[in-house]
Amino acid sequence: MTALLEVEDLKVAYGKIEAVKGISFTVDAGEIVTLIGTNGAGKTTTLRTLSGLLKPAAGRITFDGKPLGTVPAHKIVALGLAHSPEGRHIFPRLTITENLQLGAFLRTDKAGIEKDIQRAYDLFPILGERQKQPAGTLSGGEQQMLAMGRALMSQPKLLMLDEPSMGLSPIMMQKIMKTIAELKSEGMTILLVEQNAQAALSLADHGHVMEIGKIVLSGSGQDLLHDESVRKAYLGED
Numbered sequence: 001m002t003a004l005l006e007v008e009d010l011k012v013a014y015g016k017i018e019a020v021k022g023i024s025f026t027v028d029a030g031e032i033v034t035l036i037g038t039n040g041a042g043k044t045t046t047l048r049t050l051s052g053l054l055k056p057a058a059g060r061i062t063f064d065g066k067p068l069g070t071v072p073a074h075k076i077v078a079l080g081l082a083h084s085p086e087g088r089h090i091f092p093r094l095t096i097t098e099n100l101q102l103g104a105f106l107r108t109d110k111a112g113i114e115k116d117i118q119r120a121y122d123l124f125p126i127l128g129e130r131q132k133q134p135a136g137t138l139s140g141g142e143q144q145m146l147a148m149g150r151a152l153m154s155q156p157k158l159l160m161l162d163e164p165s166m167g168l169s170p171i172m173m174q175k176i177m178k179t180i181a182e183l184k185s186e187g188m189t190i191l192l193v194e195q196n197a198q199a200a201l202s203l204a205d206h207g208h209v210m211e212i213g214k215i216v217l218s219g220s221g222q223d224l225l226h227d228e229s230v231r232k233a234y235l236g237e238d
Contacts, residue, residue, distance in 0.1 A: 002065065004029045004158055004189055005050070005081075010059035012042070012049050019045045021213035022059065025206075027158065027191055032184050034192040034200040034221065036234060037210035043193040044086050046210075047160050050191075051083035052076040064157060078106050080157030086166065086193075088147040092136025096127050099135050099146055103153030113153070120149035123179055141172030148179070158189045165196050177203065197234035201225040209234070 003026035012020040020042040027033045035043045048054045050061060052073030061068040063081055071079070091099050100120055104113045121128030124145040130138070135146055144164055151159055161180070165173040177199050184190060184203070194200035201207050204221035209230060217230065224230050 003027060003062075004064055005191065006060070006062040007046075007050070008060040008062075010046070010049065010061065011057045012045050012054055013057045018057070019213055020049070023208075023210070023213075023215045025208050025215065025218070027189060028205075029157075029189050030184075030187055031205040032180070032190045032192055032203050032221075034194060034204040034207045035210055036194065036197045036200055036207060036224075040212070041210040042213040043210055044162055047083060047085075047162050047191070047193055050076075050160065051081060053083075074106070077154050077156075080155070081160070082151040082154045082156035082158070083160045084147045084151040084162065084164065086162040088140075088143045090135045090138075090143050090146050090150070093134055095132050096135055096138070096146060097131045099150055100127075100153055103150035106154060112155075116153055116155065120152060123152075123182070124149055139172075141168045141175070144168065144172075144176060145179075148176075152183075156188075158191060159183070160191045160193075162193045163195055164192075165194060165199065173199065197230070198225065201230075 005027040008024050009022045010020055011018060011022050035046065037043055049056055052071060056069060063079060066079060068076060097117065100117050107113055126142055127145055127149060138146065164176050180190060181203055192200055201221040201224050207219060207221050207224045208215045209217040
């Protein structure tokens with residue numbers, strides 16, 4: 001089976017500093033694949049490169065059979081690769097509904113857009129209850145829900161989530177992780193970068209541990225969850 005996303009020997013540099021040092025991995029349709037590691041490991045840089053916000057210094061990215069190396073970011077979205085970024089980056093003065101509509105900026109099917117907005121409200125009922133509020137009035141967790149909902153509005157084949165639980169309360173984090181599991185059950189393909197390694201590996205089909213720009217360990221989510229070195233380094237266990 002051909003992978004939906006193939007990353008081969010990807011290198012990304014900020015000037016002379018190489019942030020990603022030749023990583024390779026694949027994501028098959030319907031899978032959750034997670035990248036875990038400490039701050040500075042290169043996880044966010046990897047996602048930003050996949051979505052066209054950064055240009056690779058070397059290597060090859062293939063999505064749904066198409067090479068992405070020189071494709072601009074807006075055309076990558078059109079191909080079906082959506083990115084919910086670290087820090088959420090919602091539009092605080094616009095309403096919740098307007099933020100969701102912006103996620104569908106490449107679409108012209110008004111009925112389908114309305115249906116997907118309602119789908120976002122079904123996934124995240126609090127957004128539906130507050131749909132006319134400025135997005136800046138939402139809590140951090142609610143803003144994360146909005147960022148995910150906005151990414152889904154482009155009807156992606158692959159959804160990239162960067163640190164969706166960052167800064168959230170345990171209860172809100174559980175809600176976000178439950179939603180990710182629900183999306184997977186519906187067939188959504190997800191590439192997840194997550195600081196909470198236990199939560200990420202519990203959901204993931206496959207995981208990759210990154211350190212200083214390199215993948216140092218790969219395996220199934222369950223294998224990594226029970227790997228002694230991973231438990232010590234990322235799960236806070238002795």
